[in-house]
Amino acid sequence: MNKGSRQVQYELMIGKEASTNIKKYRFGFLPIGCLEYHGEHLNMGHDSIKAHLICCQVANAIGGIVFPPHFYSGIHFLEDDDYNKYVVGLGNLYTDRSAESHLVEIIEQIAQIGIKALILYTGHYPPIQRKMTYDIADKFNSDPNSLVRIIPFNEADQLGHFGHATVFETSFMLYLDRAHTRMTHLDESTVNCDESTTPRNATGEKGAAYVAQIITRIREMLIRVEADLELISH
């Protein structure tokens, strides 16, 4: 696995840099999420932006190619009251009807271009969204003709922490890119939190520790599929 800073973002690669990198690494990351209100201190795209920045850090540490963050791939299936509150009222955007089939099409093409293992990283992780990523993984991984192995990843299941705009999510962004936070506007009444989860206690140090754990975890997951796929030859 390669170390060091290099261009890891697929959309920024120029010319044959893209196909050369695909041949070299043969594994990649697809960060996904939705647009969703995250209190007064985090941005609407937090989940996908976080997932993308983390995937870039992982790729810089262990190799691989990071596909652009997909902001229209979050589902929630909200009931009427919540739909009115969060979608109509606060501007959340979900793609309940099309996210799964759209992601399957994207992944089929990513497989066609030569990616053998893909970390499907959802930064948005209500149970229904996690299930969707596991279902997508099953679809590809149980098909003997599939060209790609899918490794679903979310922080809730892998790190055992979760929380919407709480100390956990806020710490990530304080570490990853403080410019995407507005801590002076923090309003705890806009966050579903208690004393143990309040974003007031978020720090960049906590975020850095979480990201270090994620790098370790994804490295382990890739090593497990590496034997089957002869993925990492360098």
Ligand SMILES: [Zn+2]
């Ligand atoms: Zn979030």
